[in-house]
Amino acid sequence: MANIVAIVGRPNVGKSTLFNRLTESRKAIVDDFSGVTRDRHYEMAEWIGKKFTVIDTGGFVHGSDDIFEEAIRDQVHIAIEEASVIIFMVDVKTGTTDLDDEIADLLRRTSKPVYVVANKVDHAKLHHDSSEFYAFGLGEIFNVSSATGSGTGELLDAVVSHFPEPEEEEEEDYLPKVTIVGRPNVGKSSLTNALLGTDRNIVTDIAGTTRDTIKIHYNQFGHEFLLVDTAGLRRKSKVNEDIEFYSVMRTIRALEDSDVVVLMLDANDGIEAQDINIFHLAEKNKKGIVIVVNKWDTIEKDNKTMKEFEARIKEKIAPFTDVPIIFTSVTEKQRIFKVVETAMEVHRNKTKKIPTSKLNEVMLGVIENYPPPAIKGKYIKVKYATQLPGKAPMFAFFCNLPQYIKDPYKRYVENKLRDNFDFTGVPIQVYFRQK
Ligand code: GDP
Numbered sequence: 001m002a003n004i005v006a007i008v009g010r011p012n013v014g015k016s017t018l019f020n021r022l023t024e025s026r027k028a029i030v031d032d033f034s035g036v037t038r039d040r041h042y043e044m045a046e047w048i049g050k051k052f053t054v055i056d057t058g059g060f061v062h063g064s065d066d067i068f069e070e071a072i073r074d075q076v077h078i079a080i081e082e083a084s085v086i087i088f089m090v091d092v093k094t095g096t097t098d099l100d101d102e103i104a105d106l107l108r109r110t111s112k113p114v115y116v117v118a119n120k121v122d123h124a125k126l127h128h129d130s131s132e133f134y135a136f137g138l139g140e141i142f143n144v145s146s147a148t149g150s151g152t153g154e155l156l157d158a159v160v161s162h163f164p165e166p167e168e169e170e171e172e173d174y175l176p177k178v179t180i181v182g183r184p185n186v187g188k189s190s191l192t193n194a195l196l197g198t199d200r201n202i203v204t205d206i207a208g209t210t211r212d213t214i215k216i217h218y219n220q221f222g223h224e225f226l227l228v229d230t231a232g233l234r235r236k237s238k239v240n241e242d243i244e245f246y247s248v249m250r251t252i253r254a255l256e257d258s259d260v261v262v263l264m265l266d267a268n269d270g271i272e273a274q275d276i277n278i279f280h281l282a283e284k285n286k287k288g289i290v291i292v293v294n295k296w297d298t299i300e301k302d303n304k305t306m307k308e309f310e311a312r313i314k315e316k317i318a319p320f321t322d323v324p325i326i327f328t329s330v331t332e333k334q335r336i337f338k339v340v341e342t343a344m345e346v347h348r349n350k351t352k353k354i355p356t357s358k359l360n361e362v363m364l365g366v367i368e369n370y371p372p373p374a375i376k377g378k379y380i381k382v383k384y385a386t387q388l389p390g391k392a393p394m395f396a397f398f399c400n401l402p403q404y405i406k407d408p409y410k411r412y413v414e415n416k417l418r419d420n421f422d423f424t425g426v427p428i429q430v431y432f433r434q435k
């Protein structure tokens, strides 16, 4: 189940400010590493151990004032259809506007949880000003100041009360789940059809627990997995297909529900900002990743083209570059099966458990050869390492002074884990802890 929180509201009420606040701890980490600027309108957040994706719908509205209103109405409709929880933001300084009333009308018709957030309540004096928003008929009003963060804790408590406890999220089925994501027209449906063929005997539609995910059972040539499909659903709401916001919502859902994400690109376009966003979202969600460069048949190439392409992609997705990249032509049936094999290999890497004895034998040697630099004359001694339980690889290294271990050293250790144990396509985490 995907936990998606959509922030809706008219322009300038403070949606992106709240978005930044809810996602800030993570943003800093990402921005440090990647040189690319991305327009980030969706991002993972976490509150009391529960993870969810926040979407700033304002980021998807482009254009002049008159198309604003139409676009905002569309977004509210989509948010009602797709999000798990909706935050409706209004501005205590301007009070209720006509557009606010219109949005409230739409939101009153949904049974999904809607929270009215009165923003810019920067000091207690303004608290009672927000009482006018009770007229929306949408229940309790949350007074917040996105600028200072005050009131956001109560809001988040309410929002995450709709999400399951982390340990309750356990798998209902143990087959690996794979999803193909990518921009429109890159060839996702063509690949799905090529993989499943027309032989309906091998295809079973398993209706998911919610109507949003269809999982198709693939079992051929010694590989078995569930293909998490959104294409079929896209057809149902044809009207929405061209709206970027809508396809992003779909992608996030499919992605959160999968173990391995196949990110498909069109060789003619290369990797673009939107693809990089999806890549980072998959990375942060600790999903296995395979990049597929499709329509390779349409590219003029010599013996260096593939290498150059690969280098360009890796530059853009850095620092996590240990990711398989496959060049396919779905129409010419080139390397299609390689995609399946690679996705399964990535899944094996993701679920792999390194025996503690082997881990220590290799990694303590690696660390001894290049120990963490001493700080203020204090030596850091790493005593032992262990893989922690979890759905994706996590390693703890126990030492005397974990607070002195800096990021470059953590990255060195991560790279050595990759060199020695093969975690291709899988985000891994390295922690240093007090012995
Ligand atoms: P959006 O268009 O809804 O995404 O709104 P923005 O997040 O871009 O904010 C619009 C303006 O309101 C900006 O100038 C923000 O600095 C300001 N703003 C946002 N939150 C607050 C707040 O809590 N208090 C005050 N005083 N200003 C805020």
Ligand code: GDP
Pocket (backbone or CB within 6 Å): 182, 183, 184, 185, 186, 187, 188, 189, 190, 191, 231, 294, 295, 296, 297, 298, 328, 329, 330, 331, 332
């Ligand atoms: P989707 O929107 O990502 O599902 O893309 P589709 O599977 O609908 O493909 C979009 C278009 O690209 C269709 O006309 C396909 O026939 C074409 N297409 C898909 N794969 C390839 C390929 O490998 N090579 C070429 N030349 N065209 C392709």
